[in-house]
Amino acid sequence: MLGSLLNLVIASAIGVAALPSSDKLNFLAERGVFAPIATSNPSGISGGTVQTAPDGAPVSSFFAGLKPPYPTNSWWASYAATPGNGTASGPFPYESQLDGYGINFGVSNSRQFDGTSIKQPTQNDWRAGFVEHSGAFANHKATAFDTHSVTVQYFQGGASLTSPLIPGSPYITLQYNAATPLLTSRNGGIASFNGQSIANGQSDSVSATGTEFTVVDTTGTTYLIYALSSITLKATATNSAVGTIQASGTFTGVLRVVRLVQSSHKALLDQYSSVYPTGVSLDYSFTTTQGTLIFNYATVGAGANLLMLTWPHHRLSLQSPNSPPTSSLGYLTTKGWMYPTLGNQWKLLYNLSSITWNPPRALDSSCNSAVIQGLQYEIGQLNVANAPIPNEFYYWGGTLAAQARLALIAEAVGQTALIPNVTNYLKASFNNWFAPTTGAFPAYETSWGGVVDKAGAANSGIDFGNGYYNDHHFHYGYFLTVAAVIAKYDSSWLAQHKDFINWFARDIINPSSQDPYFPVTRCRDWFAGHSWASGIANGAGSRDQESTGEAINGYYGALLWATVALSQDYVNYAKLLVATEQQGAQVYWHLYPQQSSTDPNNPYPEAAVRNLVTMGNVEDWQSGAWLFWGAEKSEIAAIQMLPITPINEALYDTQWVNNVWSYAQNEIVDPTIADDWRCVLIAAYSNANPQTAAAWSANLTTWGSGNTFSNELFFIGTRPNPSGQPICGSNFPQNPYGTFKIQAATSGQWVVSSTASSNLVASGSQANAGVFVSSYTPNAGNLKLTSNNQFVTADSSGNFTLQAARATASSWEVFTIRQKIGAASGVYTIKAGSNGKWVTLAGDGSLVNNGATESSGAGFKFVAS
Numbered sequence: 001m002l003g004s005l006l007n008l009v010i011a012s013a014i015g016v017a018a019l020p021s022s023d024k025l026n027f028l029a030e031r032g033v034f035a036p037i038a039t040s041n042p043s044g045i046s047g048g049t050v051q052t053a054p055d056g057a058p059v060s061s062f063f064a065g066l067k068p069p070y071p072t073n074s075w076w077a078s079y080a081a082t083p084g085n086g087t088a089s090g091p092f093p094y095e096s097q098l099d100g101y102g103i104n105f106g107v108s109n110s111r112q113f114d115g116t117s118i119k120q121p122t123q124n125d126w127r128a129g130f131v132e133h134s135g136a137f138a139n140h141k142a143t144a145f146d147t148h149s150v151t152v153q154y155f156q157g158g159a160s161l162t163s164p165l166i167p168g169s170p171y172i173t174l175q176y177n178a179a180t181p182l183l184t185s186r187n188g189g190i191a192s193f194n195g196q197s198i199a200n201g202q203s204d205s206v207s208a209t210g211t212e213f214t215v216v217d218t219t220g221t222t223y224l225i226y227a228l229s230s231i232t233l234k235a236t237a238t239n240s241a242v243g244t245i246q247a248s249g250t251f252t253g254v255l256r257v258v259r260l261v262q263s264s265h266k267a268l269l270d271q272y273s274s275v276y277p278t279g280v281s282l283d284y285s286f287t288t289t290q291g292t293l294i295f296n297y298a299t300v301g302a303g304a305n306l307l308m309l310t311w312p313h314h315r316l317s318l319q320s321p322n323s324p325p326t327s328s329l330g331y332l333t334t335k336g337w338m339y340p341t342l343g344n345q346w347k348l349l350y351n352l353s354s355i356t357w358n359p360p361r362a363l364d365s366s367c368n369s370a371v372i373q374g375l376q377y378e379i380g381q382l383n384v385a386n387a388p389i390p391n392e393f394y395y396w397g398g399t400l401a402a403q404a405r406l407a408l409i410a411e412a413v414g415q416t417a418l419i420p421n422v423t424n425y426l427k428a429s430f431n432n433w434f435a436p437t438t439g440a441f442p443a444y445e446t447s448w449g450g451v452v453d454k455a456g457a458a459n460s461g462i463d464f465g466n467g468y469y470n471d472h473h474f475h476y477g478y479f480l481t482v483a484a485v486i487a488k489y490d491s492s493w494l495a496q497h498k499d500f501i502n503w504f505a506r507d508i509i510n511p512s513s514q515d516p517y518f519p520v521t522r523c524r525d526w527f528a529g530h531s532w533a534s535g536i537a538n539g540a541g542s543r544d545q546e547s548t549g550e551a552i553n554g555y556y557g558a559l560l561w562a563t564v565a566l567s568q569d570y571v572n573y574a575k576l577l578v579a580t581e582q583q584g585a586q587v588y589w590h591l592y593p594q595q596s597s598t599d600p601n602n603p604y605p606e607a608a609v610r611n612l613v614t615m616g617n618v619e620d621w622q623s624g625a626w627l628f629w630g631a632e633k634s635e636i637a638a639i640q641m642l643p644i645t646p647i648n649e650a651l652y653d654t655q656w657v658n659n660v661w662s663y664a665q666n667e668i669v670d671p672t673i674a675d676d677w678r679c680v681l682i683a684a685y686s687n688a689n690p691q692t693a694a695a696w697s698a699n700l701t702t703w704g705s706g707n708t709f710s711n712e713l714f715f716i717g718t719r720p721n722p723s724g725q726p727i728c729g730s731n732f733p734q735n736p737y738g739t740f741k742i743q744a745a746t747s748g749q750w751v752v753s754s755t756a757s758s759n760l761v762a763s764g765s766q767a768n769a770g771v772f773v774s775s776y777t778p779n780a781g782n783l784k785l786t787s788n789n790q791f792v793t794a795d796s797s798g799n800f801t802l803q804a805a806r807a808t809a810s811s812w813e814v815f816t817i818r819q820k821i822g823a824a825s826g827v828y829t830i831k832a833g834s835n836g837k838w839v840t841l842a843g844d845g846s847l848v849n850n851g852a853t854e855s856s857g858a859g860f861k862f863v864a865s
């Protein structure tokens, strides 16, 4: 009585459930969903069409009767990708796997922490099928899919089992039609059925008739079976390891099967067992500052009584939740506790960033001249004649995207004359992509529907599996950033190339099921609250994402493209993707040792997990502080931070970046860790402490392919600055530039260079000292000996004497020359960019880059010549 009264109150509060069912369907249709970005056919792309082959092809029987485009990165991709029986990443709290006979599903009983990863290995508890089914693998298929769910059907003659598999449903829903239900235990035999024990090891059975049943397997795992119409079930212990539950005859009706973790959960599960979801439609609405993501669950039965489960990220955003107490139901998963909520409509509210091209505040004036000098230098390095040909997508796009930012920074600091030097270079490189004669060919993949690196369609080892739909949001986000920057300054270029670029935008942010060529928002798992990088390689088993920074920036690239090339709808959509991906990263990748173990929104109750500060990889069944390619703390954190762009302001929350700074400090000061990583940690830290970050950034001599000096310092110099102190300091340190003779401060000997070896040795008089031109590179410089017109080089081993022996300057010819700490003014140390070590003097006065610390570096005077 109390239950039904409560239901009525809830139904009227939400309003939907009171509608007649036909109106309800209209209500649930895609109301505000945006139209396709475009519908043009990508088959005319330069690389033509291609099919992933052989093992990435969809299982034709799974999509029988449906047409591509198909989702590739969804939690259930393993149902479809060859061989079609891999473990799917859901529907949580379950994981599942399809075989020829039915749907295998289970909730992991085990949660392990091995010091690096938290794991809940996948487990099958039961398989749902029916007696008449032959077990032929072809006799199951998808009948429908949407942004969250897939409906799977097993069929044989007139008998069928249809199951809408919907993440967040505590119950697995089984709709039988003229079929004899058969549940087979997969995790031990049956110990008891409806409270009656079944003798192990014998073919013993128990029958019961009704609408509710309880089964306990021999591991002690309990499931409830609800029948929405009366049924007779017989539980049989085939042997001690396998048991079955079979109906007495054919059944047309619905069973709902649910794992019961604690007996106290039974009341809630009983109460709401009769209302079930059949699909989900995604909707959204926007104000100028906020976006609401709406999940509309289509239900059979009163929608207000739909019992679902939320993850921590849902609970942070869910508006006006009608949620039973957490004590009434809960499942611990790798994303933390799933707790109950009621209702067929979820509204998740997110603040949207107003950031587009550049940060929301001007560059601190103390950084201005250093940024402009860096821009002039870095833009000067971009030679149109050497614009790269893409040989793959990932590094090429990431490098160009970093260079594209130079144009935006030039605009922000009033150096607009430099912009064409950047955009002409980007255009020249893109011409090699629009119409390639060599290198990577973009092609349209027709089995699933998407644009790929053509060579990768036959080889998942190429371009990180791009041809198998891995990492598209990373790769194409970079392309969209570059295209947006060119288009911002050249509308005729935009008009000419809009269709082509849109193919890549549609590949990752198509909002509409009406686009005939691309699936909806390929990588995003809307229920999980973030994207998956995994496509269809290896049977599409486990899902993972280990680069949240690039995921966020993929959608940021789409935001920039939408800003310049598309309507406000797609700007909003991209902003929502950015906001949600950032939230996902903060909830599941950023770890907060300070967070309470009993905070229900803490996904990792174990303090030891959170002490790892950053997850490297979040997968469906495990998450850990590791990467497929590296184990360093600095790399694990940096890959969640890069590329450095203005949109990251919200991502670099103070608590997390401070935690990373302390946790990775031993690597931040370790010269064997490349500046390419260090620069990323420094930039992120600047969001909390810009002055300290600026001082540290002055140590850097390389920024990796995805960052530049100008971008690093511009980012640092545009951070919130509550102290109001100059960010770059009044004297942002620089090398002494000009023409000099160099004197060792302690010995008084001058640096000469013997003609024979061109080695630098402090062993001469001022009269016979070498004359060196000291010129600018970002944060550092080159030294060129005028007598032989050769640059000074320092090899990376630090075993050899510096030599004036290189005609052109590259990374081994870069030196950071700074006032020596504690020495008289004008006495400098020289640090080699090649190995991050300071130049010392050997017994004979030879200059060698082997000093591990600043204090071990020799002091030198640079005397103008």
Ligand SMILES: *[C@@H]1O[C@H](CO)[C@@H](O)[C@H](O)[C@H]1NC(C)=O
Residues within 6 Å of the ligand: 083, 085, 086, 099
């Ligand atoms: C999946 O199917 C393949 C091919 O039929 C088979 O070799 C493999 O053992 C199956 N894997 C599982 C987990 O059932």
Ligand SMILES: *[C@@H]1O[C@H](CO)[C@@H](O)[C@H](O)[C@H]1NC(C)=O
Residues within 6 Å of the ligand: 351
């Ligand atoms: C959203 O913005 C408002 C207003 O600035 C702020 O009060 C609120 O805390 C923000 N919410 C989140 C989840 O960041």
Ligand SMILES: *[C@@H]1O[C@H](CO)[C@@H](O)[C@H](O)[C@H]1NC(C)=O
Residues within 6 Å of the ligand: 376, 377, 379, 380, 381, 418, 421
């Ligand atoms: C920009 O391009 C122009 C024309 O090619 C060139 O003359 C100029 O030196 C370039 N500027 C820089 C900073 O490289």
Ligand SMILES: *[C@@H]1O[C@H](CO)[C@@H](O)[C@H](O)[C@H]1NC(C)=O
Residues within 6 Å of the ligand: 669, 695, 696, 697, 699
């Ligand atoms: C880098 O700069 C910071 C701040 O100026 C300094 O404390 C630190 O010792 C420097 N580290 C290295 C390795 O140069």
Ligand SMILES: *[C@@H]1O[C@H](CO)[C@@H](O)[C@H](O)[C@H]1NC(C)=O
Residues within 6 Å of the ligand: 797, 799
């Ligand atoms: C540098 O010296 C170290 C220690 O003697 C040695 O192991 C290394 O091989 C040397 N490297 C080169 C390039 O000579």
